[in-house]
Amino acid sequence: MSKLECRGIGKKYGKKEALQQIDLTIESGKIYGLIGRNGAGKTTLLSIMAAQNPASQGMVMLDGENIWENQKALGNICFSREISPASGKNGIGSLRIKEYLKAAAIYLPKWDAQMAGHLIEMFALNPKQRMSKISKGMLSMVTIIVAMASKAEYTFLDEPVTGLDAVMRERFYQILLDEYADTGRTFVISTHIIEEAANIFEEVILLKKGCFFIKENTQHLMERALHISGRTEQVGEAVEGLVVCQEEIMGRSKGVTVLLEEGQTVKTGFEVTVQPVSLQNLFVALCGKED
Amino acid sequence: MGAIRYFARKAEEVVGLLFAISLACGLFFTLFGALEMRNNTIEYYIRTSFWYSIMMGAVMIFAMHLGNEQLNIPLSLSLGSRRKEVFWGIQNMNLLVILQVTIFLIIIQIVFPFLTQEIPFSINGLLLFGFLFLAGMGQICSAVSIRFGGKGNILFIAIIVVVVVNFVLGILQGVSVEENVFGFGVKVIWDARGLNFLMIAGSVLLYALSMWIFWKVLKRYEVRN
Numbered sequence: 001m002s003k004l005e006c007r008g009i010g011k012k013y014g015k016k017e018a019l020q021q022i023d024l025t026i027e028s029g030k031i032y033g034l035i036g037r038n039g040a041g042k043t044t045l046l047s048i049m050a051a052q053n054p055a056s057q058g059m060v061m062l063d064g065e066n067i068w069e070n071q072k073a074l075g076n077i078c079f080s081r082e083i084s085p086a087s088g089k090n091g092i093g094s095l096r097i098k099e100y101l102k103a104a105a106i107y108l109p110k111w112d113a114q115m116a117g118h119l120i121e122m123f124a125l126n127p128k129q130r131m132s133k134i135s136k137g138m139l140s141m142v143t144i145i146v147a148m149a150s151k152a153e154y155t156f157l158d159e160p161v162t163g164l165d166a167v168m169r170e171r172f173y174q175i176l177l178d179e180y181a182d183t184g185r186t187f188v189i190s191t192h193i194i195e196e197a198a199n200i201f202e203e204v205i206l207l208k209k210g211c212f213f214i215k216e217n218t219q220h221l222m223e224r225a226l227h228i229s230g231r232t233e234q235v236g237e238a239v240e241g242l243v244v245c246q247e248e249i250m251g252r253s254k255g256v257t258v259l260l261e262e263g264q265t266v267k268t269g270f271e272v273t274v275q276p277v278s279l280q281n282l283f284v285a286l287c288g289k290e291d
Numbered sequence: 292m293g294a295i296r297y298f299a300r301k302a303e304e305v306v307g308l309l310f311a312i313s314l315a316c317g318l319f320f321t322l323f324g325a326l327e328m329r330n331n332t333i334e335y336y337i338r339t340s341f342w343y344s345i346m347m348g349a350v351m352i353f354a355m356h357l358g359n360e361q362l363n364i365p366l367s368l369s370l371g372s373r374r375k376e377v378f379w380g381i382q383n384m385n386l387l388v389i390l391q392v393t394i395f396l397i398i399i400q401i402v403f404p405f406l407t408q409e410i411p412f413s414i415n416g417l418l419l420f421g422f423l424f425l426a427g428m429g430q431i432c433s434a435v436s437i438r439f440g441g442k443g444n445i446l447f448i449a450i451i452v453v454v455v456v457n458f459v460l461g462i463l464q465g466v467s468v469e470e471n472v473f474g475f476g477v478k479v480i481w482d483a484r485g486l487n488f489l490m491i492a493g494s495v496l497l498y499a500l501s502m503w504i505f506w507k508v509l510k511r512y513e514v515r516n
Binding site for chain 1: 294297366
């Protein structure tokens with residue numbers, strides 16, 4: 001099975017460490033969700049994994065080969081970057097949609113022009129419009145078209161649903177799942193709309209302050225995460241010895257979010273309410289205290 | 292090979308644009324130009340457009356690197372191109388534009404021999420190295436702009452001014468104008484043959500230096516949104 005490996009990736013911008021010692025393996029044929037707070041290093045990690053930007057330390061390997069300046073490896077990777085509306089009149093914003101897609105067709109070796117055309121129609125985009133003149137949602141559509149039509153084995157999308165309305169977001173998830181079912185391509189998707197995408201991610205990668213925090217099967221992670229609430233002393237005893245991610249105290253009541261380790265359970269015999277935790281709430285519990 | 296194809300296409304766009312502008316400028320100055328030249332309108336139009344082709348060639352060969360820095364380099368890298376490929380794509384673009392403009396100027400002088408009365412045919416070779424010099428300067432400015440960001444752009448503009456002034460002064464060192472007419476009816480004589488070797492060697496060396504500087508910067512280029 002093909003795999004993409006990050007070995008000891010670190011990235012510094014001046015004195016600021018954006019990424020520290022990331023060791024991560026992306027196995028082929030899965031959809032990964034990359035989550036983390038703003039500035040956690042998601043885009044930086046994706047751009048290094050696609051060899052768009054150099055790492056300050058470490059390397060990225062595809063099937064044992066370093067991907068840096070490696071044409072064969074890069075032909076199997078596509079990182080469709082988020083296009084900022086502020087990309088400028090002289091930058092990518094100066095291009096018409098069709099010009100941008102034409103450039104993508106030149107560079108991406110497995111480009112599927114038919115699929116690109118079909119998606120343009122589906123999203124009702126006008127290919128003659130300039131990128132600087134279209135909405136944030138439309139820019140997201142363009143990045144989705146590039147990612148999907150690239151047919152790259154490893155495809156990374158950075159905030160693909162930013163600016164999309166609920167209908168379009170559903171449409172994107174459907175396109176993604178159809179493509180995944182047809183081709184078994186590997187997708188790594190960074191997003192802040194965690195709850196919606198939780199069902200799509202087979203695995204979740206959580207970055208916290210530039211460090212690799214969790215990489216785990218989504219279902220397994222959700223099974224490990226529990227919210228326990230009740231009287232403060234009862235909750236305290238029920239969760240004794242467990243990893244508490246977050247606590248909230250309301251008068252005499254208390255609620256805690258715990259992440260069970262292998263073989264652990266919540267102690268029984270206490271008057272507490274045990275509930276499953278959504279991925280978004282778990283994310284807040286794990287990362288909310290960063291400030 | 293994506294970058295080679297992409298930058299070759301960009302070279303065609305630059306050449307197309309520079310000749311379109313030259314023809315448009317030629318038309319403008321023919322319609323609103325010196326009254327005394329009106330008796331041979333077509334010849335005046337060709338002469339004017341020819342001069343503009345040289346000037347626009349010089350400007351575009353230098354300025355196209357601004358487009359590379361702002362659009363073509365980040366676009367190419369974000370679509371998965373290797374840095375080495377982008378580097379050679381840009382060298383290929385320089386070569387294509389310089390050769391096409393020079394060859395076009397030679398062909399146009401062969402088709403319309405009266406143009407060689409204005410600028411001696413032998414100068415075409417020097418013109419080629421002049422263009423190479425400007426491409427090298429453009430490449431250095433682009434590298435400076437990538438490396439130093441906003442401050443680099445100020446430097447870019449400052450260098451444009453210095454280069455244009457020096458280019459004009461350099462030409463004036465080597466030529467004498469026979470007819471004292473302000474405008475595009477002048478007869479240019481290249482009478483500084485001693486400068487030829489210096490100009491050729493300087494251009495080649497500067498271009499080689501620009502390649503080295505540009506690669507140093509491109510190697511560590513960071514793609515941003």
